[in-house]
Amino acid sequence: MNKTVAIIASSRRNGNTGKLIDWIAEELNIDIIDLSPLNISPFDYEHKNIDDDFLPIMNRIFKYDNIIFTSPVYWFSMSAQMKVFIDRISDFLSIEELKDKGRKLRGKVGYVASTSISTQLDDSFIDSFTNTFKYLGMEFGGFIHVNCKNGFNSASYQNDVKDFVEKFK
16 A cells, blocks of 8 residues: 555645646555545534544545645635644544544654645745644655646646655655
């Protein structure tokens, strides 16, 4: 089994962010989990949402050592779908019978892949991931960010993708 999985959370699966992670996934021969079609409810202090798709997806993710979190940059932040997903990790901190499962994130390596209409990735975007990884006991393995202001131009990102993929070899 491949030790890396990508999670994408975007409003357009076949948009710029989807094209980027599809390219990376093909280079690494890894699976992609698309959060958008899944039923993942926001965090609920009463845990009435426990029967949605979150726990089955997490049980699948726990099998991997490396997780690529993939999101476009929306207003200096991750997509709403990714935010809901990350917020739900709180289930592993607040539901006693899930705490041992949540500890399975410790030692895993988190990566970030993103697109926007800017060359520079705003610190607030990447910090939200790196701080989450640190809190969960995960390592930060690096990120790739590509500027899609003029559309997705794969020729412009050849070296970036090559360098990112090398992190996994």
